[in-house]
Amino acid sequence: MQELFELLIIGTIDTLLMVGVSALVALLLGLPLAILLVITSPQGIYPSSKINQPIGWLINVTRSVPFLILMVALIPLTRLIVGTSYGVWAAIVPLSLAATPFFARIAEVSLREVDHGLIEAAQAMGCNRKQIIWHVLLPEALPGIVAGFTVTLVTMINSSAIAGAIGAGGLGDVAYRYGYQRFDTEIMLAVIVVLVVLVMFVQAIGDQLARQLDKRKI
Template sequence: MSQAMFDLLLRGLNETLIMTGVSGALSFLIGLPLALILVTTDRGGIFEAVAVNRILGGIVNALRSVPFIILLVAVIPLTRLLVGSAIGIWAAIVPLTIAAAPYFARVAEVSLREVERPLIDAARSMGATRWTILREVLIPESLPGIVSGFTVTLVTLIGASAMAGAVGAGGLGDIAIRYGYQRFQTEVMVCVVVILIVLVSGMQWIGDWLARRIDHR
């Protein structure tokens, strides 16, 4: 492999990490509060508000049902409004976040719902406020599952960022399309696939290790 191609792959890896990292962080900051609202406003929740729960759940489901490649194109006007361009890694972060936030919200919701009801009832009986139950019971007890769910979300984002490369977002996906596919450079395609496998495997291992550490505390 030439030095130029090595530098190109290194740049693509860096762009993929930026897209995944920034959109992943935004997805966490948006998705976790969404999950908490979905759980606590449901029937029997500590902030019961069924109407709010149904409306928010419908919005989350609607966003999750749109295929990413369609969402990528549909939000181009919003992307241009926010970042001033529809191409490049920063433009890709907008649809990546919109796609990943509701996905992570549903994954985190599952973990939050697995918190045993007697723990919540015991906290209530001891006079804990609803916000205290949220901070001291719901989030700590579900944290290992939330970390595992966020890891899955990051892995999904890596695949989505590669797909975004097909429309000029940059990253490893863009390199695979422009050089590996359009210019028939098979070695480039193989290198991109190997890098993605290593990246996903490493991220999954770190996420699983962190979830185990939290669970054993």
């Protein structure tokens, strides 16, 4: 029992590290991409098909590749960045690249739902494009962005389990090496329980934060 507890603790810490760092990268890259997609669209405040179409194409292509295939295809890049293709830090590279376009599309939807009348009112008041982004688009879309980021985190937890099963560490590695390969049902069930608890915790926190932001906006 003590060995199982230690394995779960180590696996959980590795999973949180993988997801945490990858989520930060996805947020820092995905949100600017979403903003670019919205403002450079034909109805945006800075229409530009030369910017919008290549970014949209790149995001669509990246999202179309299944995570397992993406992880294998990125092995040379992963080795170049972190020096190895195994372990927690190696998994962060494909996790980040998979989560970034996913979150960018979700954030784009939230930004597009902002009432265009608010943007027109801001323009009539003399606001420039930067001010419209910071004081109209982002504040109005923030509850939806937070909800979308929560969905992204849940998806990343699931993907981290897949990555762990092929040598990235974390709870997926614990389930595969100590549960599946040893036919130990107890370890498999324990990992499932921990993953469910993590997902429920993240979802609850994200939903609560989104509701609070929505109330403040009203």
